[in-house]
Amino acid sequence: MKSERRWLILSYFSRIDGMACAQHIDDRLPYFEKNGISPVLLTSICGTCHEGVIQKRVPSVAPSGIRYELRHLRKRSAWVKMIAPLINVILLPFYLIEKLIIDLDSQWSWFPLAIMRGISLCRRYRPEVIYSTGGPASAHVAAALISRTTGIPFIAEFQDPLVHGDWLRSRRALRVFTWLERFICERASAVIFLTDEARKNAQSRTNLGAKGHVIYPGANPFDLSGPLRHKGEFCRFSHFGSLGGSRNLVVFLEALRLVFSEHPELTEVIRLDLYGSCDGRSRRSIEEFPWPQVVQDHGRIPRTESLAVMRRTDVLLLIQNTEEFSAETIPSKVYEYFHAARPILGLVHHNQELREMLEVRGERPVSADDPRDVSAGIVHYVQLWRLSDLNISKACTHYDVSSAVDRLVRINREGFSAPLRANLGAMAKVSIIIVSYNSLHETTAPCLESIFSRTDYDNYEVIVVDNASKDGTPDYLRQLAAREKRLVCILNETNRGFAGGNNDAIKAATGDVLVLLNSDTVVTRGWLAKLVEPLRDKSIGMVGPVTNSVGNEQRIFSAGATVEEILAEGERWTDTADSGLFETERLGFFCVAFRREVTERIGLLDEGFGLGFYEDDDYCIRVRKAGYRIVCREDVFVYHRGGGSFGKMSATARALIKRNRQLLEAKHGITYRPRHPRDRQLDLAEQYLQGFAGGGDEFLLHKCHGRLKVAETSVPRGYVKRLLFRRRMRALQNVLLRYDAALAKGGEGVTKGKNGR
Template structure:
């Protein structure tokens, strides 16, 4: 179906205008290009972000208790910070809602944000009946946006375009195609929701070739007449914060390896610490100069255990999430940008789960703007590997301990000689993603 001359778009995005959140940046960075294309958006989101003033932006509390608790915490943090008032109010609300949350989990077992689909559908339906909407645009990562989009499509018949950030179906191993229904109720519903998107969306896209490939295997109706047209889009990123171009690098006293983003036991800095222990055994002087910095999230359990095992409390420094600085006025994203450009090497941990074949960390696109060498430790994703190699990077495979040790040794020797890899300046912007999307859906701007 052509979206020609359909300019009034309803954007369903649970996360919107949330500083530094990947799920938010993936859509908010697109907004200027969508506006330039003549699209007139109305945004529905949770209350967790900052209300946009450029166009109608309605924020809703989810109707379920667990989602209410989640959204309330972020809203209070935005209003009052994370001090005494935050702790008092959030703990009180958590205690009051605990029985209802237990009942919700027992009866449904879905992820907390599912119930945001309810107010999004009701308010969206009213808006559509008033003739204010031409196109429905559902945006991950919270799948409640897609659920609301499917409901609105079926209730009104308006065109639905869907942007799937993370795979809805998580496979277990390379031989698993994702056909088997999971036992977990949330996973089972996501499996069902993927089939609904492939049936009822007019257009649906994923962020990697692997995700599109496996979705096609599970949904052979995809790209057939009367069903969704599916394709892949590299999302890219706008320059984070104040980054505007490639800058020269100053070598200092320390070799600073920096990781930005979430950590978990399957995406852990422990593999870097293990390699550092081997490096120090071969080059004892390296211990006085190597420093590893973690920004954006608490350390995972395996990293904490490795710090204790190797006595590396001085080697790995956890800075946590960078929030807006009231003194300088810099946002968390601007501070992250500064630290990225100051790094000697940026660490990109891909993980070791099977879903890595369908996933590229969003932080990768921010890294490309920093102009610093990337050390990618990847897992079964030729698309990501090729993008790293095309730009000049240190590349290792997760699970290959010898290869990871060799990569860190090479980085150490290159740093000593002040000859770290000079990356090829090839960032991937959001403009190309919007052009690709609008081309696929045959959208044309109304002549003024």
């Protein structure tokens, strides 16, 4: 039985091919049904009707609107196409009089009938809320007046800013739209913006208060089951969508000229594919371009076909309008690009929000009005193309239509209160993800046994992805899954590598927190709850434990010949340590925890790194670019053997490390030189001594001993570096010896630790 919950939705545009405003509401309708809401749609007559949806269409009453609607109707009807010229001739004098007296956009012409029909629909269907969306302001004003008449609350969603710099050319228009914005914001129960910049600017001009919310519209996820495009003869940059006005090819083609002047050989490498309509300015730029073989204009193609073509290109080209209000808008095409899981070269105009969205996903934003910057971006992606197939699977899991509608419905359900904030519950579900490759008895089995026997956290699942092991691992996992209901197995037929295997599990995970755990680890009691707890701080993006073997400052000691000895030392450390956190630039991905929202924001692990190495460094860089902190929790110890996920592939490791380092540096445009682990060990030892001197626990001295011992295992080779290292080490050891001596004499002047040692 169909739900009786109704929403009245006003949108001037609906089901008009190639129009983003129409696509916006068209994509959302099915998800209202999934939320138990039956939409009642009120639109103009420009588009076609939706099947299975209550839809009422109203015509325009003014000459400008009638002329505009005829342009769309003649595309669908032969008889309208025949009589349209005659109607336009008849309307011409009335149209000129209208423009002389009123001079409003044609979309206002449906406004009177939309109000009358909307009131009628409210009386008939009794919707719980009125929702106006789309570019034209007429839908929002009509919704406000319908709401005022019927008493039904309404939500306004601004796809485009009502007040922007372009109105400075017309003082009358600026006054009108400033008043309209204030009118809508005052009467709406909630106002949805597509960017935070638009919300802030509207809030500065109106009494918006807490009614303003930001919901990124997103796109429908792609079918990612097919193979990605493999590297061909050319590095193809592809633009999808119309090119017109300030969104044109002028700057990009000028950048290509610069590239070809400095790298003539790239004329045989780079190709530009255009899918969509071009206005005269872009077409002239193409005609004047000296290398005609580089540009291929495919014209408009159906949307369903364009989505498949996106998946097969090398680099997606995003060109933003260079208008005054560009800082407040994000091109709708960017969300489809995110779901296509292909690299993106984004020409961005004064829009920090869009720039950050691209950067945190590892994309390359460049200035839309700077040919030199654009040319650097082109060369950047050509270098990546030469290093790899550019098969970087980063399909978006956050910017989707379903999530947008869920948020919209939640705003209504929660009574139009404060803006939405994510919340990690007291016992949030955790998905523990393990990638295995052979070494069943040496690593995988002990790892899983330790999880199920030592995890004292109730709400978790374990997802194991096996990368085509040949040693009986798949059979073992099937048998274990039959006994352990928390275990989910994904058995790959090919080796998907570290990033690919983890991505498979992330897509299948149902937890609010994701933990990537190597198969060559053994966990200790209390590990999971302690790792999850810091993630309640929204500024923290990732958390990792301390360990016995890793290439950074998470390594706390080097003693112990057996697993039992190492675990005993690790438990000694964690039993007496406080819950101290220290910040770091990177974590070893032998064990790392992060909230689902982090991977939804920045994307999956980059599969362009192949079987392994540097994909963890890349992810840490992306997390920090997104503004999150990365921390290590010192009272959580996880044993790490090393090499378990890679099995017998160490023969190719050296070449893979070299290649992936080049890929990382090319991707982020950096020379990657993280601070050496031995220097970080000394940094932490110094912090412990300072904390102890300030009245801290005596266990800080025990931790300091461990850090200094680890640092001694990697003395620099160079004479100067070795001299400076020895000098700093000696200074720290002298201070440590003085504190040890003071404790031995009874702790005079020294604060005793919580364990009384």
